[in-house]
Amino acid sequence: MTPKQLWTKNQLDYGRDNLPMVCNNATELPTSSQFSDFYSSLDPDPAKRGKQFEHFVKWFLKADPEWSTQVEQVWLWEEWPERWGADCGVDLVFRHKNGEHWAVQAKCYSPDYDITKHDVDKFLSESNRPLIKHRLLIATTDRIGTNAKQVCDAQEKPVIRFQLADFERVALDYPANFAALPQGKRKARPTPYDGQHDHQIEAVAAVAQGLQTADRGQLIMACGTGKTYVTL
Secondary structure: OOOOOOOOOOOOOOOOOOOOOOOOOOOOOOEOOOHHHHHHHOOOOHHHHHHHHHHHHHHHHHHOOOHHHOEEEEEEHHHOOOOOOOOOOOOEEEEEOOOOEEEEEEEOOOOOOOEOHHHHHHHHHHOOOOOEEEEEEEEOOOOEOHHHHHHHHOOOOOEEEEOHHHHHHOOEEOEOOHHHHHHOEEOOOOOHHHOOOHHHHHHHHHHHHHOOOOOOOOOOOOOOOOHHHHHO
16 A cells, blocks of 8 residues: 655754754764653753753754654744743644644653643643644653643643653653753664664665655554654
8 A cells, every 4th residue: 555644754853952062173062862862961950950851842843753743833831923922821822733832831740749620721821722723732741730631632732741641652762961962863764674673674665665656645554653763
């Protein structure tokens, strides 16, 4: 079957004022495959750590092998040309490749913190506008209180949750610290000799064959079959 739609291009959108400056003669900063290492490196001051995490989320949405297939452009709230006022709960906005806008709340909490309804109320209220079609709550904890979960699940506009466990299983080598953010990268693509499964090899071959007669296509695979590694 010829794939109908496939995105393989990954563009990292770094704003000049959004990331630390790296001198040309600086020693290459190390990367780490563990999200927990990156999280631990963030500033201990909650306000500074929160801002660093927002910049990280902007980078992550364009670097992650799966989110990058959906995100066309992403802005911090203060960068977004169509923002309607001061930051009152929406931290970032991205434009999906289908043209729809998503509002993002980035919560850099301790892994043992329970997200409360109060934590998400302003975000849900501020993002409930005609221009926003979807919401993304992205957090460094897997814990969410019953009331917070209930109010998110009951929204007319979907609220997707991306939490700690999701960060830990994506195919990224995370930067060792915030200063090394531009050097974070996708994990190396496995070869058949690295344990890639036969069905993944067949999927890559089918996509390559399909793109010989079409400039785009769609690759559909069941959950747990290794879509991320196929698209790397």
